[in-house]
Amino acid sequence: VPRIIHVGLGPLGRRIAADVRGRGLGELVAAFDTDASMVGRTLEELGVEGAGPVRVSEKLGVAIDVGADVAVVTTASDLAHCAGTFRQLLHAGLSVVSTCEELIFPQLRHAPLAHELDAIAKLHGGRLLGTGVNPGFLMDALPLFATAVCREVRTVRVLRRQDATSRREPFQRKIGATLTPAEFESRVRAGTLRHVGLGESMFLLASGLGWTVDSWHETIEPVLADRPLRCALGEIQPGRAAGVRQSSAAVTADGRRIELEFIAAIGADDPVDRVSIEGDPPLRLEYPGGVHGDTATVAITLNAIPSLLASAPGLHTMATVPLVRSWAGVGGGVAR
């Protein structure tokens, strides 16, 4: 039974911590968050049902000193922001699973840092893996595994189209719902409106296929309401943003292509997750209705732990660890 530290106790971190107990997957031994108002409080007080007497430590080092096998880090999307945390955990020889989106394929935007973290992990027997439903599965690891039955792959296209109507308010805000096109544009320029990780998904795919990307680009634009729509933020008039459409495309020198399209919008028709492969054989794989993101990310973060623990020390991706799958933990009539 792995002993687990939780770093980052926002809504996602708390749901994951609750599942460690609820699913019988490990022992919750310590917790840390930079939010001073949490320090000294028990996880139970923070809403983690059944978490027992574990209190939020005032320093990460204090949490580490409790002694653990695994750390679950749910703090930030950008790797630079998480780097200090990862260094400290890896120095202690821990196996670290994180939802940090840029960690899905850190070689893309942070190559020297990726190299450094890999070296620290190897030196101290630690492991580091970024995961999540997207990035981490639907638009990268799953399409990559889908190619296993192809003797040739010329193009990989992945579409994730979500109807955001039933998603929580912060998500609707994140995708720009209700904004005018000008407001949308200015938030994109400020870097506060984008799905983080699309480029990382693309390079995880390209790297896994053994492709060298010759050129690539990303685009982001609003999905404009074509009729009055309602969401948690209020009414959306026609011509205002209902959500976001983000694309990433890469091409190799010999003309192979990866095309990823991410759409999340209020009232989006025909939600679906779809992988289309031009190759031999050609393939189309889809989730009719799509995969709802919140629960799936909570799940895959914990499900990745046994695969990471079975891997050699170092920096990993979802393509270098043994197949991640749901696991039933101890008890419950199940066994490994």
Added chain:
Amino acid sequence: VPRIIHVGLGPLGRRIAADVRGRGLGELVAAFDTDASMVGRTLEELGVEGAGPVRVSEKLGVAIDVGADVAVVTTASDLAHCAGTFRQLLHAGLSVVSTCEELIFPQLRHAPLAHELDAIAKLHGGRLLGTGVNPGFLMDALPLFATAVCREVRTVRVLRRQDATSRREPFQRKIGATLTPAEFESRVRAGTLRHVGLGESMFLLASGLGWTVDSWHETIEPVLADRPLRCALGEIQPGRAAGVRQSSAAVTADGRRIELEFIAAIGADDPVDRVSIEGDPPLRLEYPGGVHGDTATVAITLNAIPSLLASAPGLHTMATVPLVRSWAGVGGGVAR
């Protein structure tokens, strides 16, 4: 570039050998088959395009002595029949990929032998993996990976329904097309009519999920023609077999279930590969139109090689090696 030995030069083995060259995946250094009429002939003479001067060795030991990293074994479906070959290759420290259906999860029907092969592999630095499109992917490894985003799994159902009209004649014969129900029944009793590996797929899934199977059973029956049908073997009158329907179901002590259904029949409507998961979240994943089997098995057998070589010595399954994906080999504008 791995140096590869081919063991078993039937139609499947020859197609795989041709792809090693065609895809630039390795160096074809030796070959062996028990068919005396092949001994001394070059692979090129046996129809492997571009295979060069490699000749079929008279003994497996002679092929091994050429010196290789990997052996591809495409000989028989039953593990007992392949065991001697695997022992010899593993003794030489080779990494062995095979389409032997029972090798997908050899612990099911050959636990002592699985244990022995694992021990030999570990002692000599060899590796052993069974793969294929089915068993090996569509009804086991893929549904297992699909559960990665589930925090709970109660039931996994997998349906593979193939229209066998365009498949090659030996496949149509194998599924019992044109037989009377009595003939079909007698071939089932003789053990010459079944899809080998359905039970192995089920236990690969159960084991991967950490489930202990409490009881399981398999059924096999003809799909009867409800109208006149034509196939490569001639006309099929209504009431005669158009193909086979085979099911495997397992249940755990706490009521979790795995249900696999394999249908291959002339004129089967709505061919599809579908995974349905009752759990949290519930999921439905499908290949509309299904995946054609022949090319896919050729592909995945070679695609599994880098993942097996990246694993520790020993007996592996598709769930213990890093994610298998299509790879582009050397040259062709691509790089690892």
